[in-house]
Amino acid sequence: MTQADYLAKFWMVIAHIPKGKVATYGDVAAMAGYPRMARAVGRCLKNLPEDSNLPWHRVLNAKGMLSFPQDSAKYRQQRQLLEAEGVLFQQHKIALARHRWRG
Structure with missing residues (x-):
């Protein structure tokens, strides 16, 4: 397994x-066939080019929370994108x- 193999499947x-x-x-790791590689999914998204069209904002941590600090611009951006799609937040x-997709 190469990095390119699992990155392509995550994407x-x-x-x-x-x-x-x-x-x-x-969820993403499991659906891609790599059920024990959740952290690799996070690294994959962290390294996305700024001009990527991949809907990175739809990926969350296991608690159903955004992984960015709540006072960060990225947190606000991700939350706004999700809310614009009708995703409901209760606090954070x-x-x-209600909103989980399992493929």
């Missing part, structure tokens, strides 16, 4: 997350039972 899964739905890092959490 493919993330590209298919529908508007208004979210997946956790672990997303109801995974």
